[in-house]
Amino acid sequence: MPHRNAEPNSDRDRQLAEIRRSLGEKSLVLIGLMGAGKSAVGRRLATSLNLPFTDADSEIEAAAGQSIGEIFAEHGEAYFRTGERKVIARLLENGPQVLATGGGAYVDPETRTAIKEHGISIWLKANLRVLMKRVGRRDNRPLLQVDNPETVMKRLMAERNPVYAQADITVESKEAPHEVMVSSIIDALSARLAQESAGDPAKAQ
Numbered sequence: 001m002p003h004r005n006a007e008p009n010s011d012r013d014r015q016l017a018e019i020r021r022s023l024g025e026k027s028l029v030l031i032g033l034m035g036a037g038k039s040a041v042g043r044r045l046a047t048s049l050n051l052p053f054t055d056a057d058s059e060i061e062a063a064a065g066q067s068i069g070e071i072f073a074e075h076g077e078a079y080f081r082t083g084e085r086k087v088i089a090r091l092l093e094n095g096p097q098v099l100a101t102g103g104g105a106y107v108d109p110e111t112r113t114a115i116k117e118h119g120i121s122i123w124l125k126a127n128l129r130v131l132m133k134r135v136g137r138r139d140n141r142p143l144l145q146v147d148n149p150e151t152v153m154k155r156l157m158a159e160r161n162p163v164y165a166q167a168d169i170t171v172e173s174k175e176a177p178h179e180v181m182v183s184s185i186i187d188a189l190s191a192r193l194a195q196e197s198a199g200d201p202a203k204a205q
């Protein structure tokens with residue numbers, strides 16, 4: 001029954017078009033801890049919204065001509081953070097897009113201010129068990145190349161979660177297919193837009 005199938009699709013299309021329109025030149029910026037799904041889910045979110053996708057870590061690697069691991073090993077974390085700050089400031093000029101940041105980016109006050117100015121931030125919030133399960137698959141995160149990565153992750157959660165909580169939108173990153181995460185993000189964005197257009201004073205701060 002083409003008519004019955006067409007209705008939900010066009011509703012979805014309208015929802016996606018409304019999000020794109022409301023963004024203007026702003027970027028959707030994914031923040032959260034290592035393993036939250038910023039890169040993997042961000043890429044699919046961009047496809048759904050028909051927006052370009054950018055991964056800040058890949059851009060840092062391209063600018064440096066080195067992998068994140070090499071940058072940390074050869075120059076140290078402070079050098080990486082300086083590059084990250086510069087690269088994200090540059091990338092934020094290219095909206096609209098979906099921008100996946102590395103886990104430490106939003107914790108930097110300058111980068112956080114730039115994201116607030118040029119983006120809508122989305123915190124993918126996951127619990128320790130989910131994060132550890134996901135980061136265990138690859139060894140490309142220098143901060144976790146230690147004897148007890150779970151201790152480091154716990155410390156980072158304690159330090160960073162209160163900062164991530166400043167995000168415009170929080171979406172729980174659960175054990176669900178990537179596409180389910182994309183739908184949750186799109187619904188959360190739509191709900192926020194609806195609140196904004198209704199002039200919710202809680203959103204005017």
Ligand SMILES: Nc1ncnc2c1ncn2[C@@H]1O[C@H](COP(=O)(O)OP(=O)(O)O)[C@@H](O)[C@H]1O
Pocket residue numbers: 032033034035036037038039040041100134135137173174175176177178181
């Ligand atoms: N919702 C999800 N369900 C299952 N696996 C996921 C989900 N989100 C991300 N992953 C997987 O977890 C790993 C880490 O995800 P990634 O996007 O690299 O995280 P981040 O960029 O936030 O560090 C990848 O293998 C990714 O495919």
Ligand SMILES: O=C(O)C1=C[C@@H](OP(=O)(O)O)[C@@H](O)[C@H](O)C1
Pocket residue numbers: 032033034035038039057068101102103104105140141142143
């Ligand atoms: O949390 C962090 O400080 C980091 C997260 C990594 O990105 P992901 O969050 O995409 O893994 C990467 O930027 C670097 O290893 C440092």
Ligand SMILES: [Mg+2]
Pocket residue numbers: 038039040057100101102
């Ligand atoms: Mg990533």
